[in-house]
Structures are given as C-alpha cells and as structure tokens.
Amino acid sequence: MPNDKNSQKIVDIIKNAARKHSLFVLAYGTGCGAIEIPPTMTSRYDAERFGIRGMATPRQADVLLVTGYLATKTLKRVIRAYEQMQDPKYVIGFGSCTINGGMYWDSYNTIKLLDKYIPVDVYINGCMPRPEAVITGFIELQKLIAEGKADGATKYKENLDWYRANQKKVIKNWNMPDYNW
C-alpha cells in the first residue's frame, strides 16, 4: 500500500463506506429499550436494509447499543463488553435515561450521564424511542462514520485514565482486568 497522504485518504473513504454498511449490533438488552429492538429488526421496520443486524458476541460486534438506563451492576458488564469489542467500535445511547438520567434522575442505582463512563457517538432521545427514531439514529451514525467523525473509541483510548476514574467512582469493587492499550 503506498504511503502518501492522498492515497491514504482514498483508502479511508473506501474503508468508511464499507464500515458504515455493515453495523453489527451487540445483542445486549441493557434496559427497557430492548423491547423496541425486535420490532426494529423484524419484518415491519427491517433494519437489515441498512446493514444493521444483531451479533451475539462482543468480539464480533461493531456497535454497542446501550438500550436505556444502566444500573451500576450492568455498567460493569457494559464496560467489560465494550472493552472486549474490537476496533472499529461505536456506541449509541438509546433513550432519555442515557442522556440525563431521564425519569430515573434521582435513583440511587442508575448512572445519569453515559458519556462520562464510555464514549458515546450518537444519542437517540425519547422514552422510549420509536423504531423509526432508532433507524434515524443509526443513519446518523453512518453519516458520522462516512465522514470519519465517529471516533469514540480513539477518544476512549486517549482519555482512558479519566474514564477509568469515573468508572471506578461508581463501581466499588473493580475485580476485572484493566485493559491497557
């Protein structure tokens, strides 16, 4: 592969175009938003038209869809799943409760701001968001990918210490491996 700047740009464009049309979503229903995923994926709304489909394991998935509020117990598993995912990886925050706590703003067991713990590329608001909104969110993510702006994973690597400090503030017993890139 030639190493000059222009050809690298062309490679990036082709790469991003390919990436945006095969978004494998990790099948992890973290909150109540998981109920709108089956309609989105099945016959009526058929998200596979856009190259969006489910994937069972984190290592083969591209998109982590955080469907709603995260209890602290789930946050630990979500971080684990996110760190197991391989680049390129993107995060979509789904529902009002990932944005500002939503109706659980005074709950003692759910986090309020998802982007303090893992980098979020796209937020979809609503309680709960309709399948059309979910698809719109994915299209928004595809646009960001095509422009090369969906760089949450890079941000996470660069600011790992800051994210880790926030995560450890909530997760009191950190008994899992500290990935270090």
Place this chain on the structure above:
Amino acid sequence: MREKATTLYLGPQHPGITGNMMIKLKVEGDTVVKAQTHVGYLHRGFEKLMERRNWLQSFTIVCRICVPEPDPNELNYSRAVEEIEGREVPERAEWIRTLMMELSRLASYLLWFGGQNGSAGLYTMPQWSVGDRDYILDLFEELTGGRVYHMYIWPGGVRRDLPNGFTDRVLQTMDYLEKRLKQYDQLMFENTIFQRRAQGIGWIDPAKAVEWGVVGPPLRAAGFKSDVRIDDPYLIYDQLDFEVPTQQGSDVWARALVRRTEFQQSINMVRQIIDKMPGGPVYNKIPNPMKWTIPAGDAYVKAESARGEFGYYVVSDGSNKPRRVHVKGPAYVHGVTLLENILEGANISDVSFIMNSLGTCPPEIER
C-alpha cells in the same frame, strides 16, 4: 473418561437470555447439574422513587416496571389507589380498561410467540409475530399516544375516550390476527421440530406447583384452573363469557398450548367488550394532583397479566405521597426459585427455551 463439571455463565450478555439477567450453570457434559440465577442488573429502585413522588407522579412511572406488558402495572396501581381512597370509577372506563388489558395480553403473547420460537432456532416466527404485534401497538398509539408505555389507565378512570372509528379498527385487527393464528398453528404447533423440542421439556411437578408459587399459564398447564380473572374478579370480567384453558402436560408444549388457546379467547373477549361497551363518562376527576392526599390504609390488588398474577401492595400514610408501593411480578417466583429448580437435569440448549416458556421478565424481579 470421567466427566468433570464446568461452570457456564449464561448472560447477562447472551442472545438467548430473556432480558438482562444471568444464570450460573454447573454442567456435566450437556446436562445442567445446578443452576443459580443472578438478578439485579435492571434495579432502578422504583419503590424508593415513588416515596419521593406524589400519587399522580407515581402513576407515570409504574408502567416502566415491566416492559413487555406495562398495562397491568397501571391498572393495579390505579385500582389500589381507588380501593384505599374509595374512589368510584365510571362504568365505561372499566370496559375500556378491560379492552386495554386484553389488547396488551395479545401483544405480550405475540412477543412470546416470537421468543419461544426464536429460542428454538425457528426464526420465521419472530419475523411474523413481532411484525403483527405492531398492529396492536398502532392501536395503542392511536388511543394513548405511546407505543410501549401508555400511561393511560389512571386513578379515577382512563385518560381519554376512544377516538372515532377506533372500535372498527380494533375489530379489523382482531380479524387479521385470527386469520394469522391459523398460519401460526401451521408454523409452530404442526411443526415437528417444535413438537419434538417442546414435549417433555421443563416439567413442573403438578403436585408442588401451587405450593411453589407458580402462577399464570405455567400453573394452568399443570392442570389447575387458576386465573385471577375468575378467582378474584376485577373490572368487568364477570360479565364476559370465557373459559380458563388447562392442560395436563406441565411441560413447555402444554404451556404453549395454553397460551395458544388464551390468545384465541382474548380475541373473542375483545369482540365481546366492543359489542357490549356502554356509553358515559370515562373519568372521575381527581382533585389538584399537587394537593391530592389519600387516606391512610393499605390494599393488595392483583390482576392476571400474560405471564400470571401481577400483585401490587400499596400503603398510604395519609399524605400526598405513597408510603410504600411493593410490586410482585409473576416472574419473581418463576425467574428465581422455580427456574433454578426445573433447570436441574435440563440440556444446555433447552435453558433459554424453558426460560421463555415461563415468561421470565427480569425488570419485574428487581424493579
């Protein structure tokens, strides 16, 4: 060679698990020796949140307790508040509430059709039934404004009357679903793969079922004629003509048949409700919600949801906020003690299949 026991973690991130929970399985070969469920991944502390909200604000969050079927929550909360306060509900509101309950039961069963077959590897059924479920969600949306969370049944009645021509559209949807049900039969019940998968799997001992706290379709599949709609009649169920289907098998197959029969019955009930529905007001106005106080007292109300008996224990201390709202979802017993018990001796591949047949729904276990 001697087989050694290994530990498998099913979930919380696993496509076969219903909702967000974890089962720790000890397996020897392909057989489960011991199962232990871990819940709490969806705990939001609803009961604590309600201590801080007044009676009407609490009504808007109760439906979030159970996602696949939010309406029994609203109904139970409203009925409990009405029982403590002694508030009358207009007759038409009771009929509309019953209509909502039956529609939500249909929607929930359609989701279950998909889950049960999806966990057996039959992926056509989820495509069909989840797609058909959307027609019911469309009706909900027209009536209440929300697809999933309706916030429609509130203390004193329902939020608004049926829109013009709504009943015709409900009847159309019922005709469509009845037609589809025949195709579901062909795809599911006449399918040898499903028959072989389901028969004899996930057996619950009928002699112990009542004592273990089994409720809903699993209890009826064990041969008990138990249904809150008949045993402890609420709303206007005593004016409707329906039967409680029972089966003797007590396995996944029997539970599927019970749900299949109930699906048909719910369609018939919806038709009866629309046929007999009286006119009149739908809402008995509550005072200013900010100053609305409920006299001291407590009430335990229950309703039959698609998964079984849904109970609400509500306590008031005479102030404008609930003292305690404690929710008992059917999955509380099904998802923990019962599941741990009947998974012993099951094949690993059947674990998710059995879970679906019990209708385990984690959000109502931990709330």
Place this chain on the structure above:
Amino acid sequence: MTENSLDKEQQIVNHLVGTFQNLTGKVKRNRRIEVSIEKKQITSVLNYVKDHLGFIHFSHMSCVDWLEDGYFELVYILWSPEQKIQLLVKALVDRENASVENADMIWRQLNTYQREIREMFGVNFIGMKGDKEFILEDWDNMPPMRRDFNTVDYIQEVYFERPGREDAQNVRETISKRTGEEIPEVATKYSRD
C-alpha cells in the same frame, strides 16, 4: 356486596382469633382478610394457616418502614385457591437491630423475598441461607429502601448530573429565555407554582 357474602371471611377470622392469643383480625372486603400478630408467632401462624386453613399459595411478602414510629411492618400475603381468599398477615418488628425468624422452610420461594428484604431494609432473618447480595452489588451504604436513606444526597455524591438539571427549575421558562419563545397561557395556568 351483601353482608351474607362475607360470612366465609368472618368465619376464618373468628377461627384464627380463637386459636391464637394476641391475634387481631378483620375482614377488609370481599376476599380480603387482614390479621395482625406478634413477631414471635410468625412461623406458627404461617404453618397453621397453610396446613389447616388451606392458604397454600404464597403470593407476596412485603415490608413497610414506619420510621416515625420506629418499627418495620412485615406483611405476608397468602392465597387460598380453594376458598379464593387473600390473607394478609402483619407483624411489627423493632427498627433497631430488626431480626425475625426465618420462614423459608414453609415456602421455599420465601427465601427470595426474605433475601430482598434483608438487602433493602436490613432486616435479619435468623438462620436463613442464601447469598448476601441479591439485587445490589457492592453496596456499602445504609440499606436503600429505609426511609432515612436520602437518594438525592447519595446521587449528588456518587453520580454526575447533566448541567442545567441540578436546580430543578421550571424547564419551560429556561427554554423560553434561551430561545425567546413565548409561553402560552395554558401552560402557565398549570405550572408548578
């Protein structure tokens, strides 16, 4: 509802009052009975109603925190499938070092309820087996469902809040200030103040 239809319920209440000392009971409504017992009677009453009165189905167990009066109220809710009656058995427990006899040998699913109440209220069930953690994980504060646990203080200490949310002011007003949009009269009529 006629007086006659409550006969069945009244009979059970009378029977229980006659059998146990210090037991008070009343018929709440059709199919609902409520009895209040002492803490030490819990297992014996539960055993008795299960074996002799047909309340074989355990529906629910709840706990209410009466902070001002200094006790927890444990509520055992049973169902008799034969007579179709719901029975609420209530017992008061002191809030300080609350401990009750374990009853999960009567109904095994009671173990789950008791574990939840132990975790959420800090009521100790003497002799109960099962993991300490049920719903919460690594919780090091006061049991969260107690009335004196203040969630707002806790979340301010542990979680982040989206800026703009902390004052809990009138959102509509804030938005109208930002965008210059006028608030319709209807909206002001039903505002918080």
